[in-house]
Amino acid sequence: MFDSGPGSIRNMGDETAETTGGSGERPTDDADGGPTATRRSVLGLVAGAVGVNLGSSRARATESGTDTDAGPTVVGFGYGGVPLTDGDAGEEREFDSAAADADGAGGETHSLVVSGTGERSTYEFSVSGEVVSAARLSGWDGFSGGSARGVVWEGGDEYSFDGDVTDLSVDGDAEVFIDGTRVDPGDYGGGLHTLVVAGTGTKATYEFTASEEVVSGAGLSHWDGFSERNARGAVWAGRDEYSFRGEPTTLSLDGDAEVFVDGERVDPADYTGTSGSSTTDGRTASPEESFGYGEGGYGGTL
Numbered sequence: 001m002f003d004s005g006p007g008s009i010r011n012m013g014d015e016t017a018e019t020t021g022g023s024g025e026r027p028t029d030d031a032d033g034g035p036t037a038t039r040r041s042v043l044g045l046v047a048g049a050v051g052v053n054l055g056s057s058r059a060r061a062t063e064s065g066t067d068t069d070a071g072p073t074v075v076g077f078g079y080g081g082v083p084l085t086d087g088d089a090g091e092e093r094e095f096d097s098a099a100a101d102a103d104g105a106g107g108e109t110h111s112l113v114v115s116g117t118g119e120r121s122t123y124e125f126s127v128s129g130e131v132v133s134a135a136r137l138s139g140w141d142g143f144s145g146g147s148a149r150g151v152v153w154e155g156g157d158e159y160s161f162d163g164d165v166t167d168l169s170v171d172g173d174a175e176v177f178i179d180g181t182r183v184d185p186g187d188y189g190g191g192l193h194t195l196v197v198a199g200t201g202t203k204a205t206y207e208f209t210a211s212e213e214v215v216s217g218a219g220l221s222h223w224d225g226f227s228e229r230n231a232r233g234a235v236w237a238g239r240d241e242y243s244f245r246g247e248p249t250t251l252s253l254d255g256d257a258e259v260f261v262d263g264e265r266v267d268p269a270d271y272t273g274t275s276g277s278s279t280t281d282g283r284t285a286s287p288e289e290s291f292g293y294g295e296g297g298y299g300g301t302l
Contacts, residue, residue, distance in 0.1 A: 112159045113177045114170070116152035121172025122218045123185075124149040124192065124243055129163025140218075149216050149243075167192055169243060171263075195242045196260040197253075199235035204255020207232035208271070212246030 109132065114123050124147070131143040135158040141150030143159060150157050152174050168188035170176060176183050192215065197206050207230070214226040218241040224233030226242060233240050235257050248261060251271035259266050 109160050109162055110179050111177075112161060112165065113156050114150070114152050115156040115175045115177065116154045117173045117175065118154055119173055120151060120153055121170055121174035122149070122151050122241060123157075123170045123172075123174060123176070124167070124216055125165055125169070125188070126167040127161045127163045128166050129161060131159050131161045133160045134158060149218075151218060169194070171196075171241065192243050192245060193247075193262050194260075195231075195244060195248065196239055197233070197235050198239040198258045198260065199237045200256045200258065201237050202256055203234060203236055204253060204257035205232070205234045206240075206251075206253045206255075206257065206259070206268075208242075208251040209249050210244040210246045211249050212244070214242055214244045216243045217241065 112125065114121070126147045128146065130146050131148050134141070134143055134148070136155065137150065137157055141157050142148065146161075146163070148159055152172075165178060165188050168176065168183075168185040169192040170185045171194050176185055195208060197204070209231075210229050213229055214231045217224065217226050217231070219238060220233065220240055224240050225231070229246075231242050231244075248271050251259065251266075251268040253259060253268040259268055
């Protein structure tokens with residue numbers, strides 16, 4: 001049921017990406033319990049898995065927080081902290097401020113800062129225009145088009161965008177500032193919910209379906225994946241986190257893990273729905289069917 005091959009991967013925030021910015025210290029333990037070497041071996045597959053076209057993506061520039069005689073240095077990342085090319089991993093290069101300014105040309109640019117308070121917080125937001133640049137991001141963070149997501153502990157992640165904020169969700173105690181003014185994430189959209197599967201030290205497998213869409217995941221390993229309205233995976237001592245729209249329609253758990261929806265612990269037995277996950281063509285998939293590659297990367301083709 002849980003294919004550890006490429007077909008089961010859509011890891012938007014691979015925990016093996018090295019921290020390069022000020023989002024806080026990386027935890028030392030393997031949150032999902034899987035072997036570090038195995039997880040690092042799949043890092044190269046993540047770019048295709050998240051559907052990023054590395055050949056045509058416009059380079060993003062993020063300040064690394066280190067200074068050289070040549071001025072500020074940056075590390076380029078695609079969505080989810082994946083280096084834009086193999087050669088970009090760990091590579092420092094001069095920050096082109098003129099190019100960054102050109103990104104915001106054609107409309108008023110706003111700022112959004114997610115400020116950590118010392119504890120781990122995950123966040124995600126969408127805008128009506130485009131997220132045009134970012135600063136102080138780490139390998140946990142990324143942006144593409146009109147969306148961004150990431151993790152902070154201490155310090156802050158900064159983004160520049162045009163348009164208006166349409167969705168904003170924070171799981172944790174981080175504070176959010178738009179154009180210097182602190183805002184309440186609950187005032188923006190309110191359409192995103194969180195589902196967390198927390199391990200208790202032994203292997204537990206899970207699967208759930210949302211009535212609308214599973215939009216992101218955090219803390220995932222190569223055991224875990226999501227596509228459209230479905231998600232499935234395995235946990236040991238760590239936790240897998242998902243953001244979704246709508247309501248959970250089915251939820252199954254095999255093992256002793258605990259499940260939380262919007263911070264409240266729930267009983268998987270309360271989410272019976274229809275046996276099996278709903279596929280993209282509306283039929284019901286048997287539990288034995290697995291995700292595969294669709295157009296643009298991990299597309300949930302059954």
